[in-house]
Amino acid sequence: MPEGFDDILLVGTVFVAVTLAAFWLAMVIWAYRDMRSRSRDPLAQLLVAIIVSLLSVPGLFIYIMLRPRATLSETYERALEEEALLQEIEERPTCPGCGQRVQHDWQACPNCHHRLKKACVNCDYLLELPWNICPHCTTSQVNYTSDGTIATRSRHVKPAEPSPIDAKWVASQQVERH
Ligand SMILES: [Zn+2]
Numbered sequence: 001m002p003e004g005f006d007d008i009l010l011v012g013t014v015f016v017a018v019t020l021a022a023f024w025l026a027m028v029i030w031a032y033r034d035m036r037s038r039s040r041d042p043l044a045q046l047l048v049a050i051i052v053s054l055l056s057v058p059g060l061f062i063y064i065m066l067r068p069r070a071t072l073s074e075t076y077e078r079a080l081e082e083e084a085l086l087q088e089i090e091e092r093p094t095c096p097g098c099g100q101r102v103q104h105d106w107q108a109c110p111n112c113h114h115r116l117k118k119a120c121v122n123c124d125y126l127l128e129l130p131w132n133i134c135p136h137c138t139t140s141q142v143n144y145t146s147d148g149t150i151a152t153r154s155r156h157v158k159p160a161e162p163s164p165i166d167a168k169w170v171a172s173q174q175v176e177r178h
């Protein structure tokens with residue numbers, strides 16, 4: 001046996017042992033961090049770290065097979081996406097005439113020809129039918145009722161009724177006259 005071979009063997013063994021120990025520690029830390037990104041339960045996080053530290057490489061494989069599929073941030077993002085999709089469906093308007101889906105910028109329903117919106121007479125900004133002033137340029141508008149027909153002034157103006165106080169006063173005047 002050559003001189004110093006034992007020393008080389010010792011150094012080699014220590015090197016391998018340290019590398020393995022570092023690898024084992026990295027595995028435990030990785031599994032703990034990975035579980036922390038997938039579960040808020042501190043007990044589950046600790047359990048994963050213990051299992052991987054006891055079983056080392058096989059423990060890591062078992063963890064990877066059994067871990068929750070989505071991380072917390074992925075779950076959160078998916079929930080946000082679903083919410084946005086749901087909101088889009090709720091906000092999409094339908095035709096009051098036939099119930100078909102219509103777009104925000106349509107003036108009439110292509111299915112039943114129901115009047116949906118009107119364009120401002122001055123600036124072409126799209127207005128709701130009952131609006132009689134353009135919020136964009138403040139021009140007065142032709143009025144449409146909600147059923148799509150043009151509303152005439154006479155239909156809106158009711159004959160003035162005397163208020164209860166006025167009626168009492170008129171009655172008292174008539175009593176005095178008699
Ligand atoms: Zn329609």
Ligand SMILES: [Zn+2]
Pocket residue numbers: 120121122123124125134135136137138139
């Ligand atoms: Zn306008």
